[in-house]
Amino acid sequence: MKQDTRNFILFAVLAAIILFGGNFLSARFFPRAANPPATKMVDGKSQVVNTPTGPAATGAAAVRDLKIVQAESPRVPIRTADLQGSINLKGARIDDLTLTNYKQTIDKNSPPIRLLSPRGTKDAYFAGFGWNGDGVTVPNGDTVFTASGGALTPTTPVTLRWANGKGQVFALTFAIDAKYMFTVRQSVGNAGPAPIALRPYALVSRSGVGTEADTWTNHIGPIGVFDKGATYDITFDNLKGKDATFMGRIWGSNAKAGDNFFDAKGGWLGFGDKYFLAAVIPDPKAQVHAGFHAANGDTFQGDFTLAPRVIAPGKALVSTAKFFAGAKETNTLDRYEDRLGIQHFGKAIDWGWFEIVEKPIFKYLDWLFRMIGNFGVAIILLTVTIRTLIFPVAQRQFASMAAMKAIQPKMKAIQEKYKDDKARAQQEVMALYKAEKVNPLAGCLPTLIQIPIMYSLYKVLLLTIEMRHQPFVGWIHDLSAPDPATILNLFGYLPYHLPSFLAIGVVPVLLGVSMYFQFKLNPAPMDDAQKQVFAIMPWVLMFVMAPFAVGLQVYWITSNLWTVAQQRLLYARHPGLKEPAVTK
Structure with missing residues (x-):
């Protein structure tokens, strides 16, 4: 119980840091979109x-x-x-x-x-x-x-x-x-x-x-x-x-x-x-x-x-x-x-470290935009293309995560049986991995492969001028700026300015909802404290992402929805992976 309490406090502190410190850290580490109306040129002045x-x-x-x-x-x-x-x-x-x-x-x-x-x-x-x-x-x-x-x-x-x-x-x-x-x-x-x-x-x-x-x-x-x-x-x-x-x-x-x-x-x-x-x-x-x-x-x-x-x-x-x-x-x-x-x-x-990946992503995105004429739709099609190309990698990651979920009851039983002998518990868990032909690292490697791709797309959307002042649909007139339809001041009708971490627009809310459904389909952590933290994480990330460019949020929403569709497809193909194995 003490371990669960300690884990809950640790994850709660982490969530608080992300929620309240995320704006400060991201302003230092990542370029942000300007507040609407769209960014002005930063003129120099000299002599x-x-x-x-x-x-x-x-x-x-x-x-x-x-x-x-x-x-x-x-x-x-x-x-x-x-x-x-x-x-x-x-x-x-x-x-x-x-x-x-x-x-x-x-x-x-x-x-x-x-x-x-x-x-x-x-x-x-x-x-x-x-x-x-x-x-x-x-x-x-x-x-x-x-x-x-x-x-x-x-x-x-x-x-x-x-x-x-x-x-x-x-x-x-x-x-x-x-x-x-x-x-x-x-x-x-x-x-x-x-x-x-x-x-x-x-x-x-x-x-x-x-x-x-x-x-x-x-x-x-x-x-x-x-x-x-x-x-x-x-x-x-x-x-x-x-x-x-x-x-x-x-x-x-x-x-x-x-x-x-x-x-x-x-x-x-x-x-x-x-x-x-x-x-x-x-x-x-x-x-x-x-x-x-x-x-x-x-x-x-x-x-x-x-x-x-x-x-x-x-x-x-x-x-x-x-x-x-x-x-x-x-x-x-x-x-x-x-x-x-x-x-x-x-x-x-x-461009940074991943220019070799970023340039092809930009070239393809720019081609899509010239063919379609709507940058938001081009971002969606780019996201679908990337997610489709890495589907085999994502499938392997999903299969590994599903297999880990299936043996969680057995792992829990081992940990309970040998709770006073950590070394023996570790040996039994490793034997379980071998017997069930499960590699716990297999779910991490595909994620590491995807990181350069996702980070490169982030930089392409944030740094290239081609997205500046590009409209999407409805009220979104500039994909390089944050969502102007902020909810807490009735979409701008109330005459007061919101701090950046409370300027939540409609698109960030949709992002939070998409992350919620994606998290729901992931294998649940064994630790109850971690379960509580992961339950609130989509809404914490919603606040963190709100000040970023709508174009980046459109990419993330599309990616989340595509991931949900892929996971549902894989569960339909392998229904046995969704049910945990019977504990002996």
Whole structure:
């Protein structure tokens, strides 16, 4: 009896931790959906002063209205099917960019996502290109260039020029493709009487860390590839010289303050949010000094600098860089990686350990969505496909669990008979396993095989932008957000805000019900205390899962219902497995 009491207390404490601590732990370990209406883009805001000593991040300027700042300097329009904005001729910065195909909310009149904004605005976030040199006058953040040509489009590049009056002419030629990639050709002609030495550079700068959390499963913030692959260790706190983040303390991040620059060949670097990215990309064959740093006012900058080059009189220096500013669409990133040779560019999405499983799952889900046109239905069909493919594994697991259930009365009799001799009881149980041809571990191995698949599907649904703002049925207008039909405030009609662990919608309730029926079909634990805990576990998990994206809940409900159907089928085929064996 004391053992049962102790087990009950242990499981009760565990259930309480899951119920009341689940929101805290999951916020740290797992990316969460934003509260409805759907998530806004986490804009950056920053400023940079380009001096002859190199690109440098400085403190934030006074915040002013976006339209006022845009009108203060001449601009060249940017017009493509996916991007709208302008290039600032003062400083030659790409600092005004919206994503026309992505809105801030699900409202039909919602404005598009603003990715880049000029220095001096609330959401300053921009890219710059220039040169550093000793003994030569170079353009800086206050230099006003002269533009040749009209708007920048996929078919019409634009060139910006500036002469320093000492024989050097600096030019930046901007081109853009049909999606999100800019190509910037930096050239300097030396008509002076003496050679000069210059170092071309490119930077992306922002201020503020945004509202999205950097978690173990999804890195938010500075990201780059430096020779050895993508790094997710550098954080905003790290750049500010603060202590390691919560996850860094647990998992031992290797990043250190002041240790964020690398000498590498090619690669890329920038700032990534959950769904969007701004990154500068040097020539894949160029040797660069690249990394991140910070300044006052929560200003952060990633930049790379090429090795110094001497330009003789009458000669020119030409270098080419690229700049990506757009949505982290999986297929788009992969195409850039393959066609442009951008090393590990697809890792701008933090796929993690199981990328080899996650990518095929995404490709299939994306194909289903394009064929059907409803992302929720695509999730259901994907779940059915996966559960069908692993049915042989699940069948073996079920058979093992059913066999264990059938011999439970015999095991109980052995434990009662030898309750004062634990060693003898263990021997008799092992002999029972052998006689009945039951392997207690057989039910665990199939579960271990399924874990990478299920976790991979979880990451695909949570991290890929393709599900963002996708409707399903009825009131579910955004599968990437929690269920907005919260029951405890009468589906939003009562004017009060619920804490996240009480914001239970209709879909989480359906999830709890599906888990209840699935648990009912599983072999019951022998311990009465465990039986009580497993009886309440579906409702505890209902509260824990409520703040997550509806798309993930749709997957779990479908998986539970499919599992119930499979178990009923197996019980119908093997009715003897449902009845416990007679105890001798």
